[in-house]
Amino acid sequence: MSEQSADDYVPVRLKTLRKGEPVIFSIYILLKQRGKFIHYIREGDEFEAERYDRLKEMKIKQLFISSADEDKYQAYIDKKLDSAINDDKMSTTERAEIITQVTSEAIEHLRVDPTSEKAFAEIDRAGKSMVEVIKKRPEVLKSLFNSENDDDITLTSAINTCTLCIRIGRLLGFDDGLLETMGTGALLRDIAVQSFEEKDKALFTKPYADFTDADWEVYKTHPETSVGMLSKVETENITSMVISIVRNHEEKPNGKGFPTGTNQLTIQDSLVSLVSTYDRNVTCLGMAARDSIIEILRDGAYEKKHVNMLQQVLFSIGAIKN
Secondary structure, eight states: OOOOOGGGEEEEEGGGSOTTSBOSSOEEEEETTTTEEEEEEOTTSBOOHHHHHHHHHTTOOEEEEEGGGHHHHHHHHHHHHHHHHHOTTSOHHHHHHHHHHHHHHHHHHHHHOTTOHHHHHHHHHHHHHHHHHHHHOTTHHHHHHHSOOOSOHHHHHHHHHHHHHHHHHHHTTOOHHHHHHHHHHHHHTTGGGGGSOHHHHGGGGSOGGGOOHHHHHHHTTHHHHHHHHHTTSOOTTSOHHHHHHHHHTTOOTTSOOSSSOOOOOOHHHHHHHHHHHHHIIIIITOOOHHHHHHHHHHHTOSOHHHHHHHHHHHHHTTSSOO
16 A cells, blocks of 8 residues: 555546556555545556456546656556557557547546646547547547447547547648647637636536526636636647637627627637537437537538538538438
8 A cells, every 4th residue: 555645646547548558557446435445456567357357347537656656657548549549459449448538537637736747748649640540540439429428428529529520620731730720729718717706617517598697697707717627728839829719719700609799719619519509409418410400500600611611520420320
């Protein structure tokens, strides 16, 4: 049993680890009642399938590594991401699982420490991998939407929005740099959610029609709160375009969005706003994909050709059927 403090450990997701393979770092489990970390798997030992499945059955989602092993863990993750893009023998489902879990973990790390340059670097890598895997293996898009994901809804929505935006951007001929910027902005647009009080987090899964005036007052702050959090990260990778996407993802091209009602949006701002609107309806509120598209078309806030492109992508992954 370790005598180290909690600051000496870093949380990692169970699903970012692969059962039946040796690990290149030691793995620990936290006994919350006693505040102690137990050495669970030693470096170089195999993560046996039986042990992995037992943790999954117990709904244990988070394990820990020593902070001294962070570089080893990142090398492990980078190798998995590379395999998800380039390994021809890997199944589409496994590719989607790797991308989903690594991306979710990166967002979680930044939510815990919004000033962490290292956490943002993880999101940057995850976003680039998302672009690469969708470009090289477009069939993975469907699996990304069907991958097993037991995360909070805002994480699922971030990944869904990112992947749809990247696919639409590809149809529009965006270069990889712009796709990565748009994907990163989509992932980070609701980064402020963890800073909200528990009662206010429920607003992200509440229909606008049911909002009180007080609800609106709180909810409308989240784009600027997210921007404020990102401004604390000292990295050149948070570009003005990323900030613009995060700031404007609730605005609409017709000026009827919020919080400011501006209609001065870049094309990437507008696309992220469109897909955010679609996915809030579907992932957060449980609306059928087709009904969400119908509602968006009826509202008339977005360019019809962009809505049609979104619909085309949804047809291609089976989210909407003829």
